[in-house]
Amino acid sequence: MLTAKQHELIRFIQQRLEETGISPSFEEMKEALDLKSKSGVHRLISALEERGFIRRLPNRARALEVLKQPGDATPASRKAQSASTNDNVVDLRRAPAARPTPANDVIEVPLHGRIAAGAPIEAFEDYNSLPVPAALLGPGDHYALEVSGDSMIDAGIFDGDFALVRRTDVARDGEIVVALVRNEEATLKYLRRENGMIRLDPANGAYDPQVYRPDEVQVQGKLSGLLRRYH
Template identity: 70%
Template sequence: MLTAKQHELLCFINDRLNETGVSPSFEEMKEALDLKSKSGVHRLISALEERSFIRRLPNRARALEIVKLPDAVKARVTASAQPAPAAKPAASGKASAAVPSAANDVLEIPLHGRIAAGLPIEALESQSMLSVPAALLGPGEHYALEVSGDSMVEAGILDGDYALVRKADTARDGEIVVALVDESEATLKFFRREGSMVRLDPANRAYDPQRYKPNQIRIQGKLAGLLRRY
C-alpha cells in the first residue's frame, strides 16, 4: 500500500512523463505536493523506488522511469486515454521523421579538476560529476575540465568555462586538445606538428606557442563543446 503522498507523487511523475517525456525536477515535485523541503521528496522517491514503482536511470539527472502503477492509477490512465488517430501515409514516399529526444535531456559526465588555458598546471582528478545537456555531446566517452586562464580567449574559451572533452589519444593539426605534458601537467591548446616537434598554440596573442618533443606529449582528448555558467 502507498501512502497518500507517495500515491500523489507517483501520479504527478507519471502525468509529467506522459505530457513532456521528461521527469519533473525535485523543486517541481516539492511545489506540486506542497512540501516544505526537497528532503521530503527524496524520502518519497526512495520509498517508491524500494517498492519498485519507479526506477532511477543511471548517469542522468532528473531521469525517473515508471515501473508499475497501482490499479487505481492504471484505471484512471486507461479511462482518460484517447485512441490515437490512424497514421497518414508518408507523402512522396518519404519516411516520417523520428521523434526527437527531449531538448532538456541531461547526462552526467566526470569532472576532472581544472585545466590551464595559459601555462600548464597540474591536472587534478576528482570524483565530481557535471550535468551537461545531451545535445552538447556527440558519440564517444566524455569528461569535463574547468578552464583556468585566458590564453584561449580568441577561440571563445574563457576562464571558468567547462571544457567538454571527448576521449582520444590522437589528433590532427589544428584541433583543440587536452595535452598531458611530461605525464604530470595538462593544458588546453591547438595541436600542431612542426618538423620533429609538437607545438601547442594558444589563442591569445599575448602568449607564445609551446614546443615539446613528441615523447613529452600525450593526447588525452579533443574539445567537443563548452559549458558556461552565468
C-alpha cells in the same frame, strides 16, 4: 483523476523538459509545488509512475519521461477506450511531429579538476562528477575539466567553462586537445606539428605558442563540447 498536486507536478516536469531538455531536480520540484520536503515529491512521482503518466529512465541522473498528460484531447485511437472513464488524456508518444521531443537523458561525466587555458597547470585526479545532457556528447568515453585562464577566448572558451573531452591519444593538426606536458602538467590548446616539434597554440593574441619535443607531449583527449554556467 489526478490530485491537484499530481496535476501541477506533471505540468511542471513537462514545461521544464520543453524549455531545457532536462528534468527538474527534486529540490526544484519541491520548491515549485511549495512542499515541505522531498519525500512529498517522491510520493507524487511514484503515484504518477504507477498510473503510467511518467517513467524514470534507468542509469540516468534526473531523467524523467512524460508518457501522457492530463487536460489534452484524447487521440482517436484511444477514444473508445477512454470514453467510459472520461480520462481526457493524451499519449505524448503519439503527439504531432511538430511538438518538440525533449532530449532529457543526462549522463554523469567524471570531473577531473581544472585545466589551464594559459600556462599549463596541474591536472587533478577524479574528485567529482558533472551531469551533462547526452545530446552534447558523441560516441566514446568522456570526462570534464574546468577551464582556468583566458588563452582560448577567441575560440569561445572562457575561464570557468567546463570543457567536455573525449578520451583519445591521437589528434589531427588544428584540433583542440588536452595535452599532458612532461607527464605532469596539462593544458587546453590547438595542436600543431611543425619541423618535428609539437606546437600548442593559444586562441588569444596576448599569449605565445608553446613548443615541445614530441616525447614531452601526450594527447589525453579532444574537445567535444562546452558547458557554461551563468550567474
